Amino acid sequence: MNSTEDRIEVIKKEGYNLDFSIVFEHAFENYKKIALYGGLIIFVFFFLLSIVVFGLLVAFLGGTALLELFKPENLQVETFGFTTLIVISAITILLGSLLSPLTAGLIKMAYCAENDEEFHVATMFEYYKLPIFKELFIATFLLSLVSSVLSLLLNYIEIPAFNYLVNIVISLFTILTIPLIIFGKLNGVDALKASITIVSKQPLIILGLFVVSYLGTLVGFIGCCVGIFFTLPFMYSLYYALYSSIIGFPDKSEVANKQL
Template sequence: MIKTTQDRIEEIKKNGYTLDFGNVFNHAFENYKKIALYGGLMIFVIFVLLSIFAFGVLIAIFGGTAVVDFLKPENLKPEEFSLNTLLIFSGISILISCLISPLTAALIKMAYCAERDEEFHISTMFEYYKAPYFKEIFIATFVISIISSISSTVINYTQIPVISFVVTVIIELFTILMIPLIIFGKLKAIEALEASILIVSKQPLILLGLIVVGSIGTLVGLIGCCIGIVFTLPFLNSLYYAIYSEIIGFDPETEIENRN
């Protein structure tokens, strides 16, 4: 009998699953080698375009002089911001995260295509801005961003940075399968979030180890020339894909839909 994503999740809920650190890491690395250059170039181009757009909007609204003055290091201290400024920044940050999250989904799809030696076009980068994916990805990212923002605000009052770091890692860890479950498993936003938490809770230490090693590997791109990080960032997307592939897998119906 063919197992759907929901069937697999129910199976995991009852019996858990086994996961080999080495197999997943090797799977991710072999896949990453296929997407490193193309994925890095995509990230670089998108970053440049978004930066130009953001600065253009800010300059159009506030004027060039005001923007330059605001960006001076002495003016970027959080303790100097008013409550209204912090709320505005939080709102803008959440909105940006929601709007660029389909690009993260596209990079994970790139890893999927690379493993199957399928062509990945520039247009595919914007595939998840279309229905039905965009709404679900937007909602899921919005919920997580709100939770992260509220947690950070509350924790900042404790003045213990390590707590903020731990909470950020926990949120990141338990939501790593959220987007893959939406784009590959065809789940709704809240269903994907709940399923991701359930799945990660069965093997949190191995998955945490993979994320930590993957993050360290990504930061290698900062050595020498910081621009190198755009070519190591796709490793995390490849890692998310490999984790999903090893734990959930793909049923034939999903394979056909993902190729269209």
Template sequence: MNTTQNRIERIKNNGYELDFGTVFNHAFENYKKIALYGGLVIFVFFFLFSLVAFGILIAYFGSAATLEFLKPENLKPEALSLSTLLIISAVSVLIGSLLSPFTAGLIKMAYCAERDEEFHVSTMFEFFKAPYFKELFIATLLVSVVSSILSAIIDYAQIPILGFVNTLTVTLFTILMIPLIIFGKLKAIEAIETSLMIVSKQPLILLGLIIVGGVAIMVGLIGCCIGIFFTIPFMYSLYYVIYSKIIGFESEIEQEETI
């Protein structure tokens, strides 16, 4: 059993301590190191991805039909047919799963910044390769499918507030899923199960951190909404720090065990 698995086993049996203020301050200090670079990378990636997606839609449906479909009044759920909603949901889940290694790259960027290691654009795409891509894709796909099914049930029941609760709950209990795959080298199912177990030990503190992180990101909406690209990296710093404080990294865990 490696050191990460030893640490997970101890957490399972004995739990762990986590201080809200310490984690938040640490995440903010880390965020300051990656805010500009990470924000620029996210902005450029989003811009290029939007161009490609828009180009595919125009090539497939034609410019007139695409522009008509993208009108705000035509994108309301009540204006869409069931088949269209299902297609949009399926495409969203697939795209989100395919892009999960990019999220992993942003968390790795926070890791590099903490250690004053150089990080480049290539760092963002480091996990689009074996063995990480498969595990990240499967884990994200499974979580997204479950979340989408729950959202569909909630929409059918017409209880909007439960939609927010569903999103927040899924985000909370899978907060360590990606870090456990890229740092802990866990398989997809194991990473999901371990994240659920760890979060269940300290759900209120972690929930508070997620909510504060979400509020911090929303501050970026000030200034023509462009600023949000530069506040989004805070959440990835938060993911990194939470993993660092709870699990730690192989060399750090080994040092602790020798003390």
């Protein structure tokens, strides 16, 4: 077992203490170090991604068909056929899985900021390499697949309002999955299981942190929505702060001694 697995075993048996104010302050202080740089990177990346996606849609569908597709009356879920929903879900699952290393990179930025290590644009793309990319892809793919299947089912039986509740629950209990992969060196499936186990020990405090952080992120919609790119890093700072508070990191001197 590595130190992370040992810690998880202790948590299973004894639980852990978590202070809302300490974790929130930790996340906020770290967020201030990465807000501007992380926000700029997210903005530029998604701006370029939007151009590429728009260009591909125009190339495959044509300008007229694209304008027709984006009419408000055609964007309502109720107007989509079941096959269309399946296709949209499949594309969303694949895209989300391929972008998961970006989330990991932003969490790594929070780690670098706290430990006074330099971070660059390359940090955001650091996890697009094997074997860690595979584990991030698997974990995100499984999560997205479960969420999409439940969403399609709830829409099919005409209770779409439960979609929000289901998504919140899934996001809450899997909030530590990516940190457990990149810091704890767990594989994708084990990280999912461990995250659910850990959160189940202190769900109300973590839910409170999740909700407050989510609402704080939404403040970014003020000012033509551009601000969201600069408040979004706060969520990733929270992921890091939670992992740091619950699992923790080995002392650098201990790591150095083990390597000698």
